[in-house]
Amino acid sequence: MDSLLSGELIAWLGTHTRWLGLAIFLIALTESLAVAGLVIPGVLLLFAATALAGGGDLSLFGALAWAFSGAVCGDLLSFSLGRWFHQDIRRLGIFARHPQWIDRGEGFFRRYGIYSIVLGRFIGPIRPIIPMIAGMFDMPIWRFLLVNILSALAWAPVYVLPGYVAGSAVRWPVPEFFWHQAAILGGGLALLGLVLLLLLRAQERWSSLAAAGLCLLAMLCLPLATPWLSVVYGSLGEWLASVDYPRLSALRLWLQPLTGEALLWLLYLPALGLLAVLRQGWQFLFLLIGAALCLALGLLPGSHATLLALELTLILNVIMLVNRHQSFWLRLSWGLYALPACALLITAWLVLPLPLPVILGSVFQLACAALLAIWLVERGGPLPALPRPWSVLLPAWPLVAGLLLLQGL
Secondary structure, three states, X not given: OHHHHHHXXXXXHHHOHHHHHHHHHHXXXXXXXXXXXXXXOHHHHHHHHHHHHHHOOOOHHHHHHHHHHHHHHHHHHHHXXXXXXXXXXXXXXXXXXXXXXXXXXXXXXXXXXXXXXXXXXXXXXXXXXXXXXXXXXXOXXXXXXXXXXXXXXXXXXHHXXXXXXXXXXXXXXXXXXXXXXXXXXXXXXXXXHHHHHHHHHOOOOOHHXXXXXXXXXXXXXXXXXXXXXXXXXXXXXXXXXXXXXXXXXXXXXXXXXXXXXXXXXXXXXHHHHHHHHOOOHHHHHHHHHHHHHHHHHOOOOOOOOHHHHHHHHHHHHHHHHOOOOOOHHHHHHXXXXXXXXXXXHHHHHHOXXXXXXXXXXXXXXXXXXXXXXXXXXXXXXXXXXXXXOHHHHHHHHHHHHHXXXXXXX
16 A cells, blocks of 8 residues: 555656645645544655756745645544544544554643644644544644644645755756765764753753753864765855755845844844843843844854844744743744744745855854853752743734735735
């Protein structure tokens, strides 16, 4: 069955590319559908289909839109199934033979509540089960629909971009050693991310300091690694500088407001003003320390886009302020809240074009500043989370501020 789906189906799509959009929709729907998502290799199929799309005529926006729509519809169908059958769904043949599937999903839902819909979308074994469990527990439809849409907005790029970029890369005229160096860079970043995750997962008093030190080391080593990555850096820089597609030129013009100081002031002044009005002294101090550390780190080699780093530092620090009372994995999932704003900012600086090492240096700079700030503040005691509704509204402000600037307001 797997070989049929991942072999003959992909071969057929390779010769019938006009059906790629619909195929991505159906694969994403199946991947999120109860029962079907457990037995069909949806991730493999989606990677193959999006790779074909990247090498064909389907635009990236089109691939993202089809995948997003399929994921939303698949979760809605699973939710409706649970809402219709409730506990009687345990009597269905496949669930009667595998009751542990529902038991595992039910335990996850009881533990994380509404957050389980966001977390579950990225965890393979329970991804198609959680929406059905939400329906069985009679979650209000409007609440499920809102979380379903927001989580699908984060899920679609994560699952579509790797395949689409891989498919597009086949057509790139790259020099020798490009892919070798790209693999080294990607593997190094993945290893760094894994080590940071393990350090923070330990949840010791020294965890944030150790993670900050690792980010600082990565930032300082970045210029030293440039000669060994010159081909991949140079090729990407030349490609961004030479590409003169009308769409890219329009994108550069549209994103230009996000690369000025106006966004920096629009981010910091309302956030600091709100914390001052709410008399959240420790939170106010945390943002100031994070900004000061970011400025100080900007004097070191390996980071030359401090404006970008400051903007990203505020976004990350606000996210850290609103989730201090949550468990580790829930705190980590709050990062999904910041993904749209961070992606918009980094894209704006990339299309200037700004060299990739500078972007990476800014990311290491912001991570080091934020982790050092949280370690310094929490040495005297746990940092309390912001009260509701500000813990939900404040993290959305960076995206709102960016969109206001893009609209010329």
